[in-house]
Amino acid sequence: AYVEDFSLFYQDLKNVLNFLKNTYQMNDYYLFGHSMGALITAGFVQGKFFPNPAKKVFLSAPPAAIPGPHGKLLQY
Numbered sequence: 001a002y003v004e005d006f007s008l009f010y011q012d013l014k015n016v017l018n019f020l021k022n023t024y025q026m027n028d029y030y031l032f033g034h035s036m037g038a039l040i041t042a043g044f045v046q047g048k049f050f051p052n053p054a055k056k057v058f059l060s061a062p063p064a065a066i067p068g069p070h071g072k073l074l075q076y
């Protein structure tokens with residue numbers, strides 16, 4: 001799938017959290033991301049996208065790669 005800007009995923013997650021906070025008075029929350037969701041979750045918690053951070057973050061099978069020449073060698 002194509003997305004013009006990856007930060008759109010962060011905005012979507014922020015919108016969901018705002019909905020939960022405003023509708024259900026959610027104060028504390030946990031984030032769980034699997035695969036691409038783990039990539040989105042990891043980027044989200046590293047940025048300043050939401051005023052109160054998650055109590056815990058769980059990442060399951062995030063896509064990962066080793067940069068540089070070693071990564072190219074492992075990809076081969």
